[in-house]
Amino acid sequence: MKDKLSIGEFAKLRNITTETLRHYDRIGLLKPIKIDPKTGYRYYSILQYEELGTIKELRQLGMSIDEIKKYFNNRNLKQSVNILEDKHNELKKKIKELQQLEESISEKIKHLQDISKVSDLEGIFIKEIKEREIITFDKSIKNEIDLSYACLQLENELKEIAPIVASNRYGAIIKQKDIGLNKYLESVVMFLFIKDKDNIDENHIIKIPKGTYACMYYKGSIWDREVHLKKMIEYIGEKAYRVCGDILQIVQIDISVTDKKEEELFEIQIPIKKY
Incomplete structure (x- = not known):
């Protein structure tokens, strides 16, 4: 068995490329034991097998080249343990973030699959909904520009890993007082x-109470609410209910997942009580 190995032989031992070894040589991370002055061929010792293996494992842990150089600089047990502990903590944090992202994506896929099966559009139905919490800055929106800034401000306030796209978490609040005045586009906030x-600043958090809600799905834009709200208010009166709170207009499918306007879907939820 030989000690001196060609760059190809040495790379094969650790299942890496020769270009990776050349790169490690250039940056001073792992030098060959000899370079033939005539041919420029690099040769490595089998005794470097452990060092290369350690480099590969540290790279798998996500260490940068500078971090690996530090790891090999005057190695001792305490230093190595401290470095590995730091990297382990980073890894656990990343795993947690990936788990949160996976859960979020799974929820979004299920939501989109379920909501795409809704067939009773513009039909009114009654359902019980549990308490929910929202964040809002209570700023009125009048147009698409206002809407864009409002959504951006809300997203920036959250400290979540997973993105908000393709979810049913956005919505608009239509004030109860405005509905009583037949003002369906006034004081709408995101x-x-x-x-x-x-x-999250507690001052921006509002509890939406549990209760009975009259609900309707419709396709269109966020601004197409008036005709549907009028229909729902009429229905609520006919069924001997009354509106008892602010109205929610919830995005179910929006432009984050489709360019087709006819596929955009919203749900209106009106809190109601019997007279």
């Missing part, structure tokens, strides 16, 4: 349902 209150 909100987001929240999952985690950490690092």
Whole structure:
């Protein structure tokens, strides 16, 4: 068995490329034991097998080249343990973030699959809904520009890993007082349902009480609410109910997942009580 190995032989031992070894040589991370001055061929010792293996494992842990160089600089047990502990903590944090992202994507896929099966559009139905919490800055929106800024401000306030796209967490609040005055486009503000209150200013959090809601799905834009609200208010009166709170207009399918206007879907939820 030989000690001196060609760059190809040495690379094969650790299942890496020769270009990776050349790169490690250029940056001073792992030098060959000899370079033939005539041919420029690099040769490595089998005794470097452990060092190369350690480099590969540290790279798998996500260490940068500078971090690996530090690891090999005057190695001792305490230093190595401290570095590995730091990297382990980073890895656990990343795993947690990936788990949160996976859960979020799974929820979004299920939501989109379920909501795409809704067939009773513009039909009114009654359902019981549990308490929810939202974040809002209570700023009125009048047009698409206002809407864009409102959504951006809400997203920036959250400290979540997973993106908000393709979810049913956005919505608009239509004030009860305006409905009584037949003002369906006045004082409309954007909100987001929240999952985690950490690092969110409590002053911006509102509880949406549990209760009975008259609901309707419709296709169109967020601004196409008036005709549907009038129909729902009429229905509520006919069924001997009364509106008992602010109305929610929730995005179910929006432009984050489709360019087709006819596929955009909203749900209106009106809190009601019997007279």
